[in-house]
Amino acid sequence: MSAGFWRSAGLIALRDLRVELRSGEALTVVFPFAVVASWIAPLATNASPLLLRDLAAPVYWLITLLFGMMVVLRQTALETRAQRRALALTGLDPAARFAGRSGASGLVLAAVAGTLVFPVIIFYDYRPPSGAWLMAPVIILAAAGLAMLGTLAGDVTIGLRARTSLAPLLMAPLAVPLVMGAAQSLESLVAGKSIITWVLVLVIADLGLAAAGVMSARALEEISL
Amino acid sequence: MHRVKESRPSTADRFRGSAATPIHSKRVTLPSGAQPPSPIRLLVELVDLSVSLGGVPVLSGCRLTLQPGESLGVAGPNGAGKSTLLAVVATFITPTGGSGAVLGTPLGSPRIPAVRAGIGWSGHLPALYPDLTLGENLALAARLGGHPASQGHTVLEQVGLGGAAGIRAERCSNGMRRRADLARLLIGSPRLVLLDEPDAGLDQDAAPIIDHLVRTTTRRGGGVLCVSHDAAKLSGWVDRVVEMRDGSIT
Numbered sequence: 001m002s003a004g005f006w007r008s009a010g011l012i013a014l015r016d017l018r019v020e021l022r023s024g025e026a027l028t029v030v031f032p033f034a035v036v037a038s039w040i041a042p043l044a045t046n047a048s049p050l051l052l053r054d055l056a057a058p059v060y061w062l063i064t065l066l067f068g069m070m071v072v073l074r075q076t077a078l079e080t081r082a083q084r085r086a087l088a089l090t091g092l093d094p095a096a097r098f099a100g101r102s103g104a105s106g107l108v109l110a111a112v113a114g115t116l117v118f119p120v121i122i123f124y125d126y127r128p129p130s131g132a133w134l135m136a137p138v139i140i141l142a143a144a145g146l147a148m149l150g151t152l153a154g155d156v157t158i159g160l161r162a163r164t165s166l167a168p169l170l171m172a173p174l175a176v177p178l179v180m181g182a183a184q185s186l187e188s189l190v191a192g193k194s195i196i197t198w199v200l201v202l203v204i205a206d207l208g209l210a211a212a213g214v215m216s217a218r219a220l221e222e223i224s225l
Numbered sequence: 226m227h228r229v230k231e232s233r234p235s236t237a238d239r240f241r242g243s244a245a246t247p248i249h250s251k252r253v254t255l256p257s258g259a260q261p262p263s264p265i266r267l268l269v270e271l272v273d274l275s276v277s278l279g280g281v282p283v284l285s286g287c288r289l290t291l292q293p294g295e296s297l298g299v300a301g302p303n304g305a306g307k308s309t310l311l312a313v314v315a316t317f318i319t320p321t322g323g324s325g326a327v328l329g330t331p332l333g334s335p336r337i338p339a340v341r342a343g344i345g346w347s348g349h350l351p352a353l354y355p356d357l358t359l360g361e362n363l364a365l366a367a368r369l370g371g372h373p374a375s376q377g378h379t380v381l382e383q384v385g386l387g388g389a390a391g392i393r394a395e396r397c398s399n400g401m402r403r404r405a406d407l408a409r410l411l412i413g414s415p416r417l418v419l420l421d422e423p424d425a426g427l428d429q430d431a432a433p434i435i436d437h438l439v440r441t442t443t444r445r446g447g448g449v450l451c452v453s454h455d456a457a458k459l460s461g462w463v464d465r466v467v468e469m470r471d472g473s474i475t
Contacts, residue, residue, distance in 0.1 A: 003368060003369055003370070003371050007368075008369060011365060011368055011369055015354065015357065015365055018356070018357060018361070019354060019356040019357065022356040022393075023356055080350070080352070082348050082349075082350045082351070082352040083352045083353075083354065085315070085317055085346060085348065085352065086346070086352035086366070086409065087369070088317075088338075088341055089315070089341050089342065089344050089345065089346055089415075090342065090366060090369040090370045091341060091342030091369075091370060091371070092369050218338065225317040225318075
């Protein structure tokens with residue numbers, strides 16, 4: 001008898017968050033590098049304030065995607081084969097494992113992406129549009145999607161020698177709907193339009209990734225053991 | 226239960242005494258509606274089993290049976306295929322030829338994932354998360370298996386690591402990690418216990434843990450399959466020992 005689906009997913013998420021909290025890699029290594037990366041454009045271009053403001057949103061999403069991939073793929077790379085085997089023998093549902101891992105990665109990624117907003121506002125002298133708080137659920141939806149995509153990409157490339165380069169290559173093109181949905185939501189806000197269409201794009205992308213992750217979890221686990 | 230607080234016994238003392246007072250002597254009451262495990266004639270049955278990994282034959286023509294209440298050792302030199310054999314029985318690797326069944330379920334069958342919860346396995350390397358404490362590692366294993374988290378602490382005490390429950394696995398010695406990994410197998414009393422070089426990294430004082438694990442498992446009708454390069458050590462733990470060489474059991 002193993003724990004139920006949501007209980008198992010919660011236990012796996014708690015494990016990953018605890019590991020992240022103790023290693024502190026996302027917040028003490030990845031985040032500072034992301035801040036430095038966001039600073040490069042203002043430093044290198046010596047651009048006018050108006051140009052910098054136009055660059056702020058694209059640079060933010062680009063950095064969120066690149067450093068988000070680092071956060072998510074790092075989390076999936078942590079598990080050893082022995083640990084995966086021991087987990088399988090507890091009777092853990094692989095779909096619950098996917099849900100738990102994605103949940104934890106999504107939370108860490110949302111924290112990194114949410115915090116990254118502030119240095120971008122400062123470096124680019126960005127003026128957030130009215131109703132900018134609506135971007136909070138957008139960032140959460142984008143982070144959830146990237147987390148599921150990263151967990152899937154990590155599981156697909158498990159055991160491959162070229163994993164470190166292959167997983168981001170696999171993830172980046174599939175992240176286009178997520179980045180597009182998030183970036184266009186902000187553009188719509190700036191233009192004073194409704195963001196509902198782009199939020200729906202994000203929701204549909206997330207649902208598709210969740211379905212893909214849950215349905216492929218068993219097969220991917222068998223390969224990884 | 227009355228416990229006398231005296232000088233702390235060594236792990237060896239603790240397990241020497243366990244023959245007379247088995248840890249699992251407590252009568253277990255099944256929850257209403259739960260069925261006791263169905264009787265299985267053979268816990269493991271391999272018939273002319275072969276395995277190729279990446280096109281390279283690793284196992285060929287392996288025949289092996291393990292009955293309930295039996296412990297079996299497989300001895301052989303490095304590269305003989307012992308760990309692969311154990312991985313097949315643990316349902317991690319699907320055989321490429323022959324046939325086999327584990328806990329009554331044919332290997333390669335879609336029902337195989339369902340029998341995994343009845344298998345306990347300890348490989349070359351401890352399956353612990355370095356950033357978690359020993360207690361957290363064992364509690365996680367217990368809770369995922371549907372057991373109370375306290376069982377994690379109980380089994381740690383059984384292997385003499387009760388006082389080390391709060392130490393992160395990465396800060397423990399190899400021997401402590403190994404003990405904790407063996408303690409994981411005491412959670413939930415799996416019907417089939419698989420041990421790969423179980424004494425690697427263990428000191429003399431901790432060796433009785435393996436003996437205890439084998440005896441408690443077989444006493445309640447489970448089975449133990451243990452592989453090692455050292456046939457002499459194996460014969461001290463298990464009922465019978467077979468030899469493996471070049472991917473075949475001789």
